[in-house]
Amino acid sequence: MQIDVVATAQLVNSEVVEGKTVVVIDVLRATSVMITALQNGAKAVIPVTTPDEAFEMKKQLGRDVLLGGERMAEPIPGFDFGNSPLSYTADVVSGKTLVMTTTNGTLAINNSLTAQELIVASFINSDAVCQFLSNKEDVIIVCSGNNGLYTLEDALCAGQIIYQLQKAGMAVQCTDFALAQKALYESHRDNLGQLSTSGYHYNVLQQKGYVDDLAYCFETSISKTIPVWNGQALVSYK
């Protein structure tokens, strides 16, 4: 298996993902939200680029649609949800289609849609993602980053996936950048909090009071749900 890692949503495009299995990560918090919503019974998640697109899609698709996402880490006026995974509980999302727009994660997904296959990962589903990847040949892990900048939490999650694949006995051939994220994760995995809490985005969310979200998003492999792109939406992989 060949693995490369891309540092930000802005660095991914159709040329980069052509013929690849793409894994999009936005630990804080878009991909953590998507996994949680599908796990709690949402039918599908549709990532869009702007709030206007989201409102338009809700008009087209009707009343079983919920709107979620953020700008500047805060809920968007007129939306049903912000970007807090803990608010996507079964009683409100079950059977619904979630249309999402976020600054980084939905952008990374939309820039990767022409990949051979596309799944969504976060710390909370990393074991399931490794299982999914175990028979793949050419993998690109897309870290969403934050406004075009590398973020520690996405890089550590990418590193965890590579580390776990190697630990499971996969012969993994890494680019230098993939190797660096794996080495960073491996050398800090016994005390991941010490490094991950130094990240810029982590501290923005902490200052805004999203401490429960932060604790949740760094839990490892508490979900077996893998959002997979079916050509029209992200649905739960069976």
Added chain:
Amino acid sequence: MQIDVVATAQLVNSEVVEGKTVVVIDVLRATSVMITALQNGAKAVIPVTTPDEAFEMKKQLGRDVLLGGERMAEPIPGFDFGNSPLSYTADVVSGKTLVMTTTNGTLAINNSLTAQELIVASFINSDAVCQFLSNKEDVIIVCSGNNGLYTLEDALCAGQIIYQLQKAGMAVQCTDFALAQKALYESHRDNLGQLSTSGYHYNVLQQKGYVDDLAYCFETSISKTIPVWNGQALVSYK
């Protein structure tokens, strides 16, 4: 002090470096060559983009000019030197001006020339570089990378510089990317060879037989020479 790290020569431009103190790193091997040549008495090093520019400059500047550099890690036909730092000995470079063109390092320097100040670093002069940086406010470390890709050796050298600045008591404010390179270096510094020898470029040079260069380029702080841009050329910082 604020520090950011840029991953490749291709990602740096006049907007990125405006008003900053820029440190360009190309451990394997361009910046290791530049430090070595100036330490061994070369008057100046002029980085140019193409072999044709180098030949043209030699015509203009006359016979005290030597041409050095590489393409695909190999010497350029008609040049005096390849990109092996060990060949830039005092008996041949003393008093001479070296005109250099390489794939990554000279490109990174040429893309950074509008910085407020620009110096050149490698493992071999890292203590001196930290000393130079100790009173700076806004620093960008430009890793040259390899053909647009992140390289482990440049990232580890950037990480070493940040680690040493912090260890010397500097209050350093890092971007996530700078923090990651520092953490990567810090967690591998007792056995740096294990990680650095996994790098793609390292292995290319090893397969081509440049084993003495590799050993030399990973020696730490054996030189006090800092190449600094004086507006026309890199000269030894006094």
